[in-house]
Amino acid sequence: MRRALFQLTVLLSAPVTAWAQEQEKQPPPEFSAGYQPPTITIPGPRAELFSYLDIAILFGVLCLASYLVLKKRSRSDLRVLVVFSLLYFGFYRYGCVCAVGSIQNVTFAISNHNYALPLVVGAFFLLPLLFALFFGRVFCAAACPLGAIQDVVAQRPRRVPLWLEHSLGLIPYLYLGAAILFAATGSAFLICEYDPFISLFRLGGKVEIVTFGAVLLLLGIVVGRPYCRFLCPYGVLLRWLAPFARWRVTITPAECVQCHLCADACPFGAINPPTPAESRSRRSEERKRLAVLILLLPLLALGTGWLGYRSSPLLARMNPTVSLAERVWLEERGRVSGTTETSAAFRNLGQPNEWLYQQAAGIRKQFDTGAWLLGAWVGLVIGWKLIALSLRRQRTDYEADPAACLACARCYQSCPVEHLRLPPLAGEFYEGPA
């Protein structure tokens, strides 16, 4: 019945379409008087010069942040820089392009030879990583607009339970993997699509995303920087590099006097307590567990890789070309009636269906490999997390975890040795959790 109806509409609409196509185009008139048609204006995009300015400003902010955090150790000066970045990179530059999103451009440029990576995007991707290698995550401290807006609202941070911190901390790795898969296959720029704060910078956007951003900001009042800690895929790269930093945040400017006053100073849970002295028997037990985990790691990666491979058709369907091809195929077989907006648009182009199927097959193949890798990646991340949890490093003092520390300089004020360093009465107010 449905089918018949569809054919009926096709039949009825046929003469109309034919009529429209038969319509003679009006020949452009020949005017008697000297009529000059207006020319089409083509205003150009933002001049390239400004993108060099953006790079210079990013570089300047990174240098200044390194100086303020590591040398001057001044939270109040750093705060000014945070506000500047929020205004410039956030509200003035509409938060685009940012280091976090640049991951996708880099991936896309590697997988797609028609896309040349613009210099400014390359600089936004690489400079923060380079600075992390030398000074820790100073980019997160004061340059990142996403971090800045969360930093401003982090007023009453509470400690997140350790188990929750560790489990939620896995999400950025998964997000990074997914973002790379979707960018490499040219399917979507997930990080941009789900950027929670960009609609705030642009003062407008989709309702769902605005809500997501608002929720994160509200949450950010009591949980310090939730996006940075539990979502940000660029943070993963910074995490890897920051531990190699030559100069990094030390809570105390000189000798630690073991007062333990800084224990709760970090709003982002980045301060590790000293480890208790371990007995010999416990150590050997831990070593055994570690050996088992390391042996299990490849098996785990293989298992999750296989799961990823199985979910490849599902993931591939999120690619617009693949989902269009499936729809057109169903229509061709008469399994569905009517057309969607998308399939109608495709038919309008007059390309043969086979061409579309071929495109889709190519993308599906990419997804097969990509989903394997994504799955294996998930397994590796989970396995590595378990290993890292049993690899306890010995600490005698409270120390800032170089991977997790966002170099915000808040904890300095909790250290009595720091107050000795500062001239009397010139000290700033302690900003840590109440």
Place this chain on the structure above:
Amino acid sequence: MAEPSGKKSRREFIAEGIRTGGLVAVSGALGSLATRAHSGGTVWQIDPHKCVQCEKCATECVVSPSAVKCVHAYAMCGYCRLCFGVFKDKRTGNTTTAENHRCPTDAIKRTFVEDPYYEMYIDEPLCIGCALCVQGCERFGNGSLFLQIRHDRCVNCNQCAIANVCPAQAIVRVPASQPYLLKTVG
């Protein structure tokens, strides 16, 4: 701190190597990006031959009103008295009254050139990029009206929000040095 100094220095040595490597790699990469052609990057543009005038361009752009505007290729235009970009396709009665205008914001102005020709002109600040006029011109006219992303308004999102939803996949990256895909005669 409790670590033996030998271990410490070895770790420091590796870190030193990684840092130097990183510095060299980053300078090399940035240098090659800067000296390569097309380092100016890309912008988004609508391929007018793919666009099916779905009206999403008016609502999905992150700037409001939309950075997408109607553009007129005068060389293709028939200068019709009854322009179906300007007027709704009623074929009886008084068709040229204001309530019969197609454009919701009255952004298309027409001026008399000579009998029987009129010039159609887009008042860009009023245009919201809804493509209704383009529909009319495509279906019944010469197809000289079409949509383009105007780069004085577009903020060049890393991922164009309209491209995400465009049913025709008509929004593509183009080199910033050639930022328009204009319709021409032929």
